[in-house]
Amino acid sequence: MDKVEAIVVGAGAVGLAIARAISSTLNDVVIIDQHSQFGSETSSRNSEVIHAGIYYPNNTLKAETCVRGKHLLYDYCQQFNIPHRAIGKLIIAFNPAEVQQLETLHQQALQNGVTDLQWLDAKQLKKYEPDLNGHAALFSPSTGILDSHTYMQTLLTHAQQRGTMFIGQTRFLHASFQVNHWVVKFQNPDGSIGEIASQWLINSAGLGAQACAQQIDGITPSLIPPLYLCRGHYFTYSGRNPFKHLIYPVPEKNQTGLGIHSTQDLAGQLRFGPDSQYIEDLDYEVNSALKADFIDAIKRYWPKLDEDKLHAGYSGIRPKLQAPGDSSKDFIIQSSREHGLPNLVQLFGIESPGLTASLALAERVHALIASK
Incomplete structure (x- = not known):
């Protein structure tokens, strides 16, 4: 069985930002996505706005990562010539x-x-x-506004320059922790089933995050938000x-x-x-x-x-994460502190301002990994 240090499930803006961030300290990072191209769902079907951080309740992940992410994103776009404008x-x-x-x-x-x-x-x-x-x-x-496709392509390029591999048309099926690593089962583009052993597993599957969580052994169902x-x-x-x-x-x-x-x-x-x-x-x-x-x-x-x-x-x-008529719900980042499983990070409800917050969310995930 092939072994890597981290598998990121989901190649949207947040998943790509996470892969770029963690590849600075981990080797052999792999990103898998069920689509052939990165950013094929929420990340490529939005307003491409860099949000200021106005709307979200104080001390929430949405507020903190939006404000922090805005500054990081403008700096990143400026540094790497990603088209954008305030x-x-x-x-x-x-x-x-x-x-x-x-x-x-x-x-x-x-x-x-x-x-x-x-x-x-x-x-x-x-x-x-x-x-x-x-x-x-x-x-x-x-x-402001930005070219989200160029932004995501740049994130992927920087991750790949550090050895990260992107594998498209690959569907996450199941994961279980065995001794000191995760065994991740996935479906290849040709329909065959494969397995990879990974030290870390990052569930950043966006619209599919809950479905992925349901296939991870040991996750308490009540910790998977609707x-x-x-x-x-x-x-x-x-x-x-x-x-x-x-x-x-x-x-x-x-x-x-x-x-x-x-x-x-x-x-x-x-x-x-x-x-x-x-x-x-x-x-x-x-x-x-x-x-x-x-x-x-x-x-x-x-x-x-x-x-x-x-x-x-x-x-x-x-x-x-909120039902119709319900009050606004915050982003969720789950680590072992919440679910009790080693070396697993899950992100739920990453809607707007997720594009703006992507680098700040990646920063937080990287901090969880670096602290181990």
Whole structure:
């Protein structure tokens, strides 16, 4: 049986960041993923936004790794010429009641260490974005966008330069700890079954993290949190982009989502979304009937929207830990302190701001391994 020092299950942004981080101290790291390419699920179906750390409760993993990860990510992109831009974000209030919500967000941001937010009244907002409709806004200058594919490719390249191997089309089947290592069983692309012995096992499978955990011997079932699939749809815009910044409404109740916002890629292509729709199965369909809801949401802040130029685009699915109507749930990083098993780290519920937080999450996983 082949032996390695670590197996990372899942080649999304977080799994790749973890592999890069731990390969600095471990040899023979292997990343496996059921898809042929890295980042084929949540990591490649999002807004590609570098979040500032505004929304999340103080002292949570989401808040701490978002704020820390933002700084790490900007530095990483700058150092390795990954396309990105600190484009800034406007969070819009449409009435006095929503201004109070903005004030609550502002206080939350300050508690999280985000100290650069700026208040804009309606007149100042018009100077920032003449086509916008709004009563007031918070401006976040440290919010940005990046080329997520190039980012993930760079993470993988750096891991591979340290000897890491990426094996696609490989499905995790089972793991058990035997004497001093994990025996990991997996299905090869040709359907055959293989086994690898590994000192460390990292479950960073995103949408599949709970399913993987259920196949790890010794895991107490109550430590595997429920998974709720939440699909977000995006619509693209074929007309001229009038915005210099990202445009967000106040977030949805319980932070199910951040509302149908206006974002853009580095070429300036305008897109809107995502909304939030809980679903039962993995399904990336974008129903064109949703267009009416998108039009209503967008016209609140952009009355000049040309409806004929709005088209169904793509969707992504968030691995949420909260049920519909439930309060927001935090990221989970489990180690032996929680589950009692040696050399196993599991990550659950890594949705937004997971892309922003990826380097900080990897830093924490690396610290768990380095402390052994």
